[in-house]
Amino acid sequence: MRRSSPTLAIAANTFTELVRQKVFFFLLVFALLVIGNSAFVAKFSFQEQFQMLKDISLGAMSVFSSLIAILATANFLPKDMEDRTIYTLLAKPVPRHRYLLGKLCGIALLLAAAVALMSALFLAVLWLRESTVLAETRAQMAGAPPVELAAAIREVTATTFNANLAPGIAVIFIKAVLLAALTLFISSFATSSIFTILMTAALYFIGHLQATAREYWLSGADVEWWSRILAAAVAVLFPDLQAFNLTDDIIAGTAVPLALFLNTAGLGALYIAVYTALAALVFQGREL
Amino acid sequence: MILRKAAAVALLAAFGAAVIPLQTLIQSEARAAHFQKTSLDIGLREKVGQSGFLAALSGFRSPIAALLWIEAHSAWERTEWGRMAGLFDTVTTLQPRSIPYWDLSAWHMAWNASVAAMQNEKQPSEALRLRAQRAYIQLGKDFLERGIKNNPDRHQLHLALAVLLRDKLSDHCAAAGEFLKAASFPGAPPYAARFAGYEMAKCPGREREAYDHLRRLYEQGEKQRLPSLINVLRDLENRLDIPAGARIQDATPDPT
Numbered sequence: 001m002r003r004s005s006p007t008l009a010i011a012a013n014t015f016t017e018l019v020r021q022k023v024f025f026f027l028l029v030f031a032l033l034v035i036g037n038s039a040f041v042a043k044f045s046f047q048e049q050f051q052m053l054k055d056i057s058l059g060a061m062s063v064f065s066s067l068i069a070i071l072a073t074a075n076f077l078p079k080d081m082e083d084r085t086i087y088t089l090l091a092k093p094v095p096r097h098r099y100l101l102g103k104l105c106g107i108a109l110l111l112a113a114a115v116a117l118m119s120a121l122f123l124a125v126l127w128l129r130e131s132t133v134l135a136e137t138r139a140q141m142a143g144a145p146p147v148e149l150a151a152a153i154r155e156v157t158a159t160t161f162n163a164n165l166a167p168g169i170a171v172i173f174i175k176a177v178l179l180a181a182l183t184l185f186i187s188s189f190a191t192s193s194i195f196t197i198l199m200t201a202a203l204y205f206i207g208h209l210q211a212t213a214r215e216y217w218l219s220g221a222d223v224e225w226w227s228r229i230l231a232a233a234v235a236v237l238f239p240d241l242q243a244f245n246l247t248d249d250i251i252a253g254t255a256v257p258l259a260l261f262l263n264t265a266g267l268g269a270l271y272i273a274v275y276t277a278l279a280a281l282v283f284q285g286r287e288l
Numbered sequence: 289m290i291l292r293k294a295a296a297v298a299l300l301a302a303f304g305a306a307v308i309p310l311q312t313l314i315q316s317e318a319r320a321a322h323f324q325k326t327s328l329d330i331g332l333r334e335k336v337g338q339s340g341f342l343a344a345l346s347g348f349r350s351p352i353a354a355l356l357w358i359e360a361h362s363a364w365e366r367t368e369w370g371r372m373a374g375l376f377d378t379v380t381t382l383q384p385r386s387i388p389y390w391d392l393s394a395w396h397m398a399w400n401a402s403v404a405a406m407q408n409e410k411q412p413s414e415a416l417r418l419r420a421q422r423a424y425i426q427l428g429k430d431f432l433e434r435g436i437k438n439n440p441d442r443h444q445l446h447l448a449l450a451v452l453l454r455d456k457l458s459d460h461c462a463a464a465g466e467f468l469k470a471a472s473f474p475g476a477p478p479y480a481a482r483f484a485g486y487e488m489a490k491c492p493g494r495e496r497e498a499y500d501h502l503r504r505l506y507e508q509g510e511k512q513r514l515p516s517l518i519n520v521l522r523d524l525e526n527r528l529d530i531p532a533g534a535r536i537q538d539a540t541p542d543p544t
Contacts, residue, residue, distance in 0.1 A: 051389070062348070237301060245349075252383055281299070
């Protein structure tokens with residue numbers, strides 16, 4: 001039997017369990033939001049329509065994926081202990097770190113499916129709106145010279161889709177898995193899922209200010225010593241979640257350089273690896 | 289267990305310190321690529337309120353901007369120009385890289401609000417109506433200038449500013465400069481360079497420069513030899529007294 005099979009089995013089981021808990025019902029809300037938004041913005045100019053459709057859809061994608069990551073991860077350890085499934089599992093030759101890794105992989109799989117489904121829905125609505133706008137443009141410019149019509153169509157298509165949406169969506173996924181790993185670390189010593197959720201929510205906000213604290217600390221500003229120590233503590237102990245907020249500017253048409261995307265993805269992978277390792281370290285000594 | 293927790297915190301701190309150079313690199317790369325330009329400061333807090341500010345801090349700037357834009361649209365339907373200006377200011381602060389937000393904010397102010405101010409029946413004084421009109425045009429110009437500062441890598445707002453300077457302020461010299469700046473960007477529409485020449489031709493003292501510029505475009509071939517360009521070139525040839533042998537030999541006369 002391959003060494004990784006317990007991890008994969010736990011991952012598959014976690015994914016199936018979460019699907020059975022009807023986690024994907026959130027997609028109905030997402031669909032309502034995206035389709036409703038698409039119908040509502042029809043009265044705006046096409047530039048405004050596409051801008052707002054992307055703003056709301058990618059924002060909702062980020063909210064939903066973060067919520068799934070935090071809630072699903074915070075819930076599994078207390079639930080497994082309550083159901084006593086964890087005792088059955090760990091009584092077998094399954095090391096604790098593999099149990100955690102399997103659970104995280106299952107949640108990551110769920111997040112990948114959720115982000116893929118939301119992206120498909122978002123892109124389908126965007127494509128439908130683009131088709132409508134293109135049909136309107138062709139009708140309005142029926143008598144115009146072909147060069148002008150081609151330029152107008154080019155303007156519409158350039159506003160709708162651009163290749164940068166893909167790294168933007170990828171970063172949303174990476175941030176969600178990072179949050180899952182962070183929640184996993186907290187739940188490794190937490191006594192209840194409420195505590196884990198509250199702590200992760202607090203860390204979520206602090207994480208978005210980490211870059212500000214880091215800059216403040218590194219700038220060497222002439223301030224009170226305790227103020228600098230506080231900024232240093234925030235910079236060192238908390239993740240830089242602001243680094244994963246690329247979508248706001250991607251929506252506005254800013255191109256993502258490959259180096260920036262790769263470095264951001266690398267930073268995300270590092271955080272995920274370290275939080276998972278720390279969770280395993282703490283969970284190893286936990287009395288069950 | 290306590291020892292493990294202490295070790296975890298120590299390792300977390302060590303990792304946090306080790307990863308700082310990468311975080312700083314990503315931040316500088318992001319800023320160089322025009323990401324994260326929004327300054328989340330007390331000014332923004334006052335504009336968007338506490339919950340909006342919290343959402344903006346959490347990485348939800350763009351959905352908030354979209355919602356405020358819809359609110360601004362409702363204000364437009366009720367012709368609340370002052371409220372619109374405030375909302376546009378907030379939206380553009382939240383999404384400084386969005387060209388449509390800057391462009392449309394400026395258009396609403398310089399075109400719609402300025403005309404409404406001039407036609408305001410509640411204001412009997414023409415001088416005050418005129419002053420309000422100019423204030424709105426200036427506000428539109430201000431939006432475009434701030435938009436350009438936030439988007440130095442894009443041509444669209446230079447074009448919009450050039451049109452505003454030409455049509456609303458009749459400042460042909462400044463309009464020529466903005467059309468020229470727009471034309472210098474890769475991907476700018478070909479008419480930007482032509483329009484720069486037309487505006488230069490209307491700018492006192494720059495006739496020769498306008499002639500040389502338009503002549504260069506003319507020499508590029510049929511694509512640039514539009515009736516307007518030929519007309520302006522011919523007018524400039526007359527004004528500059530260009531010798532007959534050096535004049536353009538276009539066979540499509542258009543005396544209008």
